[in-house]
Amino acid sequence: MDREKLLTEARDRYGEALILGEPVLARAVIEQALGRGLSRAEIYLEVLAPSQIRLGEMWHEGSINVAQEHLATTITMEMMDYLRQGMTPRKGLGMRAVVTPVEGDQHTIGARMIADFLAMDGWEVFFLGNGTPGKDLAEFVRQRNADLVALSSTLPEFLANAATAAGAIREANSPPPKILLGGKALDRTTQGAEELGCDATAGDVLEAVAESRRLVGLREERLSLEEQLAMMGLKIKEARTSRRMTQQALADASGLDRTYISLVEHGKQNLSIGAVLKIAYALDVPIGDLVVSPSSEGKG
Numbered sequence: 001m002d003r004e005k006l007l008t009e010a011r012d013r014y015g016e017a018l019i020l021g022e023p024v025l026a027r028a029v030i031e032q033a034l035g036r037g038l039s040r041a042e043i044y045l046e047v048l049a050p051s052q053i054r055l056g057e058m059w060h061e062g063s064i065n066v067a068q069e070h071l072a073t074t075i076t077m078e079m080m081d082y083l084r085q086g087m088t089p090r091k092g093l094g095m096r097a098v099v100t101p102v103e104g105d106q107h108t109i110g111a112r113m114i115a116d117f118l119a120m121d122g123w124e125v126f127f128l129g130n131g132t133p134g135k136d137l138a139e140f141v142r143q144r145n146a147d148l149v150a151l152s153s154t155l156p157e158f159l160a161n162a163a164t165a166a167g168a169i170r171e172a173n174s175p176p177p178k179i180l181l182g183g184k185a186l187d188r189t190t191q192g193a194e195e196l197g198c199d200a201t202a203g204d205v206l207e208a209v210a211e212s213r214r215l216v217g218l219r220e221e222r223l224s225l226e227e228q229l230a231m232m233g234l235k236i237k238e239a240r241t242s243r244r245m246t247q248q249a250l251a252d253a254s255g256l257d258r259t260y261i262s263l264v265e266h267g268k269q270n271l272s273i274g275a276v277l278k279i280a281y282a283l284d285v286p287i288g289d290l291v292v293s294p295s296s297e298g299k300g
């Protein structure tokens with residue numbers, strides 16, 4: 001079965017298991033997805049994350065209640081624990097990161113994902129499961145001699161706590177670590193990193209990893225071919241879906257096969273320059289937008 005179909009099937013079945021509140025079924029879906037060759041990172045990003053977000057919509061619409069949402073969130077946390085155990089991190093970077101939701105914010109899943117992807121990237125990561133008061137966080141960061149603090153804020157009303165934490169961290173640490181801010185709250189504010197006392201903001205997990213590296217000066221690090229293809233695949237998929245194109249439409253517009261596009265989007269196809277050009281033209285994006293690497297400049 002094609003990867004896109006495998007992912008869709010895993011997402012649908014995992015979503016059903018969450019709504020039913022069936023941890024055993026959820027685990028079986030994830031085990032089957034792994035058995036069928038989907039990577040742990042793909043399962044994190046394309047099965048667990050969208051299922052949680054869908055769950056939020058259902059809760060918002062009132063089609064599931066708070067108890068069902070709590071159980072489903074617990075199941076996803078358990079699946080993340082399970083997936084994390086089998087992850088093989090890259091060689092150690094010699095960098096330490098503290099990852100935490102901001103004080104008051106109980107949304108921990110996004111922060112946990114950032115922590116896990118940083119760990120996979122070779123960082124030594126301390127994940128503080130719950131929002132920690134700024135002063136205690138600053139002290140912890142000092143004790144651990146962290147190079148980076150990644151703060152996660154889902155609710156905009158807690159962004160002020162990110163600024164407070166950043167202030168406390170800077171006061172207690174000389175030189176201070178780099179401070180990265182992310183999470184859904186950023187979609188609902190016009191405030192930028194600087195106003196919130198942080199060094200940078202980032203959107204998703206891949207950006208978080210790239211931006212973290214840039215902040216601590218790991219600019220020259222090269223991506224492996226596998227990583228570059230995975231990131232390029234995600235960029236292509238992002239550009240295609242934002243243009244509301246199906247894989248078939250992109251295949252037709254680029255003169256490539258749909259199965260080939262599917263492999264590309266999942267980072268499983270080593271593309272020729274010609275194929276990259278065809279895809280860039282069909283999507284009407286500059287080729288440089290598709291070729292990303294952690295060493296490229298991020299936003300400050």
Ligand code: B12
Pocket residue numbers: 049052053054055056057059060069070073104105106107108109110111113114150151152153154155156180181182183184185188201202203204205207208
């Ligand atoms: C699960 C959940 C909860 C759980 C959280 C449990 C837990 N242990 O995490 C509980 C029940 C506690 C909860 C509570 C509330 N919630 Co809630 N919750 C959700 C839900 C369903 C899923 C969140 C989630 O896990 N998403 C999946 C993760 C992977 O996505 P993410 O967090 O956005 O993270 C991604 C990025 O943002 C980014 N990222 C995240 N952190 C960081 C950090 C850095 C440094 C970087 C670079 C990137 C980054 O990377 C991640 C991967 O791409 C969402 C629905 C939704 N649409 O998101 C609502 C949602 C976030 N909640 C919402 C609300 C309103 C609440 C409550 C106020 C409800 C209430 N009336 O009590 C409370 C607030 C409690 C509090 N003080 O925090 C609203 C927020 C609306 C808004 N104003 O923004 C949402 C959107 C639901 C909705 N549609 O209304 N919630």
